[in-house]
Amino acid sequence: MMDHDxxxxxxxxxxxxxxxxxxxxxxxxxHFAPRIKGFALKSAPDxxxxxxxxxxxxxxxxxxxxxxxxxxxxxxxWIFTICRNKRIDLFRRRxxxxxxxxxxxDWVMQPxxxxxxxxxxxxxxxxxxxxxxxxxxxxxxxxxxxxxxPHRAIAAETGLPLGTVxxxxxxxxxxxxxxxEQ
Amino acid sequence: MSGQHHPSLEIIGDxxxxxxxxxxxxxxxxxxxxxxxxxxxxxxxxxxxGVVLDELPPAAMDTEAELDRALSSLDEAKSAxxxxxxxxxxxxxxxxxxxxxxKLPWRRVARGVAEFAIDNYEAGYRAKLxxxxxxxxxxxxxxxxxxxxxxxxxAFYDSDVVYNKGDFAEAxxxxxxxxxxxxxxxxxCLAVTNAxxxxxxxxxxxxxxxxxxxxxx
Numbered sequence: 001m002m003d004h005d006x007x008x009x010x011x012x013x014x015x016x017x018x019x020x021x022x023x024x025x026x027x028x029x030x031h032f033a034p035r036i037k038g039f040a041l042k043s044a045p046d047x048x049x050x051x052x053x054x055x056x057x058x059x060x061x062x063x064x065x066x067x068x069x070x071x072x073x074x075x076x077x078w079i080f081t082i083c084r085n086k087r088i089d090l091f092r093r094r095x096x097x098x099x100x101x102x103x104x105x106d107w108v109m110q111p112x113x114x115x116x117x118x119x120x121x122x123x124x125x126x127x128x129x130x131x132x133x134x135x136x137x138x139x140x141x142x143x144x145x146x147x148x149x150p151h152r153a154i155a156a157e158t159g160l161p162l163g164t165v166x167x168x169x170x171x172x173x174x175x176x177x178x179x180x181e182q
Numbered sequence: 183m184s185g186q187h188h189p190s191l192e193i194i195g196d197x198x199x200x201x202x203x204x205x206x207x208x209x210x211x212x213x214x215x216x217x218x219x220x221x222x223x224x225x226x227x228x229x230x231x232g233v234v235l236d237e238l239p240p241a242a243m244d245t246e247a248e249l250d251r252a253l254s255s256l257d258e259a260k261s262a263x264x265x266x267x268x269x270x271x272x273x274x275x276x277x278x279x280x281x282x283x284x285k286l287p288w289r290r291v292a293r294g295v296a297e298f299a300i301d302n303y304e305a306g307y308r309a310k311l312x313x314x315x316x317x318x319x320x321x322x323x324x325x326x327x328x329x330x331x332x333x334x335x336x337a338f339y340d341s342d343v344v345y346n347k348g349d350f351a352e353a354x355x356x357x358x359x360x361x362x363x364x365x366x367x368x369x370x371c372l373a374v375t376n377a378x379x380x381x382x383x384x385x386x387x388x389x390x391x392x393x394x395x396x397x398x399x
Contacts, residue, residue, distance in 0.1 A: 022253060029249045034240030041241055050241070051248060058252050073225065077232030084200035084231060096200070097207045097274035099214035099221055126229040127236075145199045145234045166192065173195040173227065180226055 005031075006120055009075035010068075017065035028075075029058055036083050043148040044091060056086040071115030074123045087148055122180065129179040137172040140165055187349040188220055189213060189330075198227035205301070205309040205374040208274055209330045209350065212372055215272035216348035271334065275372065279311065283335075283370055286311070294318025294363075300372075312371045314338060314363035322360040327377030329353040331361075336369030338362060358382060 009031065015024040033054045040050035060082050068078055088096045130138055143154050151169065155162040189210055196202035197210050214221045269276055271283070278300050279286070288296035294315035301309055306327075311334070314320065331351040338345050340361045345351055353359065363369035 022256065025256070026249055026253070029252060030245055033245055033248060034243055035235055035238045037243050038238040038241035039235055051243065054243070054248060055252055055255070059255055062252075062256055073228070074232055076236045077229050080231035080235045081228055083235070088200055088204075092204070097204065097211035097277075099211045099274065100272050122226070123229055123232060127233045130230065130233055141230065142234055144196065144201055145231045146238075148201055150196075150201050150203065169195060170192050173191050176230065177191065177223070177226070 006074050006076060006123065007116065010070040010116065013061070013065050013068045013075055013078070014070065016062060017068060025058075025062060028061065032079055033058060036079075039083060039146065040087065042146045043087065049090070053083065053087055053090055056090060057083045060086060071119065074119050077123065091148065125180060126176065129176050133172050133175060137168045137175075140168045141172040144169055187343075187345055187351060188217065189350045190352060191223075193330075193352075194220060194223050195227055198224050198231065200231075203307055203376075205307045206330055208278065208309060209332045209372055209374045211274035212272045212332045212334065213348055213350040215274070275334070278309075283311070283313070288313055292318075292321050295320055307374065307376050309372065309374045312369075312373055314361070314369040314371070316363055316365055316367055316369075319360050319362040322358065322382045323379045324358040324382060325353055325355050325375070325377065326380055327355070327375060329357075329379070330374040332372050334370040334372055336367050337364045338369045338371070339364060 009028060012021075012024040012028045015021040016028070036054045036057050037047075037050045040053040041047070044050070057079065061079060064082065068075075073081070085096045085098075130141070133141065140154055140158070140160075143149065143157075144151070147154070149157070151165045152162055154160075155165045158165070160168075193202065193206065193210060197207055202210065210220075214224070269282075271279070279298075286298045288298055290296045295318055296313045298311045298313075299308065300311065312320070314336075316336075329352070331345075331353070333345050333347050333349050335347060337347070338361045340351070340359050344364065345361075
């Protein structure tokens with residue numbers, strides 16, 4: 001699990017960036033590919049398409065490794081964002097609108113040991129906060145991150161009124177945001 | 183610089199999750215291009231996705247065969263750096279709008295107000311650019327659904343509240359308003375709706391059915 005390996009996965013991405021290290025890529029692939037496939041199957045039960053999402057995501061990891069900043073995101077979170085974007089590209093056949101990269105001195109942090117430790121701590125804190133959420137909130141929050149579905153579709157799937165889905169997600173997000181600021 | 187008016191937590195969360203409808207995501211991307219606070223907020227919530235990915239049980243797959251397939255593609259995988267021309271517009275917008283704002287085929291909708299439709303999207307979403315001349319006002323209206331507006335250049339005010347470049351406004355059927363461009367120059371906005379507007383006022387009521395019919399085409 002994450003606690004032991006997250007820093008190692010970050011280091012592997014850095015190795016890919018610096019040395020184009022195919023062994024590092026293989027280690028990363030063996031860990032993440034089955035999870036990415038599981039992620040893909042949550043939004044569409046199509047194993048061939050899920051394998052494509054694995055390929056698209058992992059090739060993007062190889063290509064974009066130089067842009068990975070261990071002080072800004074944990075390896076798992078970074079790979080989630082790539083996987084999420086590739087899923088949008090693949091399933092909706094559209095590109096996801098992205099914000100422009102920050103200007104010099106705007107929000108760029110220097111990658112230091114301290115920042116990387118903070119990133120790991122934020123990951124653990126987020127997970128702990130998610131585990132403390134009432135299950136009715138945690139369930140819809142997980143669905144919204146896993147299944148590429150708007151609130152309306154989650155409401156249809158769960159049989160909950162749309163307003164209930166929205167308010168549960170809002171409450172969960174507010175709790176997490178508040179908890180992460182402490 | 184961060185603006186004064188930000189999108190709701192719900193929108194930030196849906197963007198982090200990847201479930202926000204594309205035109206609303208476009209409005210948010212334009213906002214975040216000048217708002218580091220919201221970029222940071224998205225980053226914090228993306229960790230939820232990391233946790234969810236981390237806790238997923240690995241799916242059954244022929245990992246070694248798929249790894250070989252990936253390894254054989256690595257050499258072709260060039261880095262995706264594309265040279266971009268300098269522009270005042272956020273890139274997310276440049277990908278969807280041809281050329282610079284002044285040269286777009288604007289269509290006049292009211293005195294001093296013109297629009298350019300960007301695209302029609304799933305689930306009835308529409309995205310359009312608005313050009314409001316200095317001091318001109320959008321006809322007084324309310325909404326049949328949600329409306330998301332982000333200022334691209336210039337500024338407008340709406341019931342004494344000023345929206346500057348990058349500011350994000352959300353409106354719904356409870357809101358009746360008449361945004362007015364400030365005297366500071368032409369105001370350009372991106373407006374995203376998921377249902378046609380409902381014009382108010384005597385002339386508005388007269389032409390509203392016509393606009394509606396056109397919007398439904």
